[in-house]
Amino acid sequence: MAAAIRPMTQRDVAPAAEALLRGQWGDRRAFFDFAVRHPECEPMVAEVGRTIAGTVVATRHGFTGWIGLVFVSEDQRRAGLGSALTKAALERLEQAACRTISLVATDMGRPIYERLGFEVVGRYIGLTRPGAPTDGDDDGATARAFHLRDLDAVCRLDAWATGEDRSHLLQAIALEGAGIVVDAASGSRRLRGGGPRIRGFSLPSGWGGWPTIATTPGDALLLLEGIRRTRGTDRALHNAVLEQNVPGRRLLLDAGWQETWRGVRMIRGEPLDWHPDAIYGQFNFGLG
Ligand SMILES: CC(C)(COP(=O)(O)OP(=O)(O)OC[C@H]1O[C@@H](n2cnc3c(N)ncnc32)[C@H](O)[C@@H]1OP(=O)(O)O)[C@@H](O)C(=O)NCCC(=O)NCCS
Numbered sequence: 454m455a456a457a458i459r460p461m462t463q464r465d466v467a468p469a470a471e472a473l474l475r476g477q478w479g480d481r482r483a484f485f486d487f488a489v490r491h492p493e494c495e496p497m498v499a500e501v502g503r504t505i506a507g508t509v510v511a512t513r514h515g516f517t518g519w520i521g522l523v524f525v526s527e528d529q530r531r532a533g534l535g536s537a538l539t540k541a542a543l544e545r546l547e548q549a550a551c552r553t554i555s556l557v558a559t560d561m562g563r564p565i566y567e568r569l570g571f572e573v574v575g576r577y578i579g580l581t582r583p584g585a586p587t588d589g590d591d592d593g594a595t596a597r598a599f600h601l602r603d604l605d606a607v608c609r610l611d612a613w614a615t616g617e618d619r620s621h622l623l624q625a626i627a628l629e630g631a632g633i634v635v636d637a638a639s640g641s642r643r644l645r646g647g648g649p650r651i652r653g654f655s656l657p658s659g660w661g662g663w664p665t666i667a668t669t670p671g672d673a674l675l676l677l678e679g680i681r682r683t684r685g686t687d688r689a690l691h692n693a694v695l696e697q698n699v700p701g702r703r704l705l706l707d708a709g710w711q712e713t714w715r716g717v718r719m720i721r722g723e724p725l726d727w728h729p730d731a732i733y734g735q736f737n738f739g740l741g
Contacts (some may be wrong), residue, residue: 454501456534458541461496461508463489468505469498478524483660484737485522488512493621495545499525499534507534510739511542515618517725518551521739523562536565543569543721553616553722557738563717571719575729576696577738579713580705582677584684596675599632599656606651607634614666615741616727622736623656623664632656632663633679635672655680658736665692665734670701673733674708692734701730
């Protein structure tokens with residue numbers, strides 16, 4: 454039976470999430486629920502008969518874009534559906550004038566993306582550490598709670614680090630008091646030039662990921678330790694750094710983080726003007 458690719462609707466969220474759960478591709482319900490409502494996201498499904506057999510999410514970050522959540526149910530694989538979903542997302546992003554399109558590839562997905570002209574620009578190393586007691590020692594004297602008035606500075610730092618305009622996502626998830634920042638005015642490490650300048654942030658996405666940017670490994674450690682304490686002991690934190698960020702990775706490993714998985718960052722189109730060493734956490738691997 455031929456598959457039809459069409460936009461994901463609110464009614465598709467539960468069955469699409471169930472298909473991914475069955476395929477052991479994680480619990481994506483909260484993210485799909487966000488994606489069907491967020492204007493810059495275009496989630497799509499592949500339907501075979503009346504059954505959802507695959508998903509993809511295309512997201513525009515201004516002049517760049519991301520493709521993620523490429524998934525095909527096991528009984529429908531190797532019939533071209535994964536390629537068709539990826540192409541559909543690519544077309545939408547190219548129509549929206551995205552000049553650089555990114556994704557994170559598993560070994561299974563990589564041949565599809567290579568055939569479509571994507572090239573490897575880096576390798577992510579997944580890291581994990583269990584949560585910490587919420588009343589644990591506060592060694593984060595230089596980190597403080599995120600306030601909505603920090604949002605502009607957070608967006609500027611994020612754009613510097615990623616080379617992308619993800620402000621639409623940061624605005625969508627920003628909540629007063631939720632998340633942590635390190636700024637120049639806090640603690641003893643005052644930057645010259647007056648006014649607080651954000652040196653790092655980590656915000657809760659609402660679906661599990663914590664986009665985290667820091668200009669030094671030390672700030673990254675402060676932020677990630679701070680997040681662990683907001684999660685309590687029963688929930689582990691998962692994040693990833695780029696392989697080339699050797700000092701950042703070493704500091705986190707020395708502090709007790711453990712390496713989990715590896716996946717390649719691939720892009721198609723213009724090179725990014727980014728600072729990958731400042732990236733310590735992701736919205737998820739379909740958004741960056
Ligand atoms: C990756 C995935 C989406 C591919 O879906 P699909 O419908 O089988 O994809 P296509 O039929 O278009 O292309 C499959 C091609 O990818 C490669 N491929 C797919 N599954 C593979 C596997 N199990 N092992 C190795 N290569 C595989 C092959 O090159 C294959 O081409 P071939 O069959 O002609 O040799 C699917 O395997 C899947 O959902 N995997 C789990 C989730 C995942 O890894 N998603 C990718 C995230 S980047």
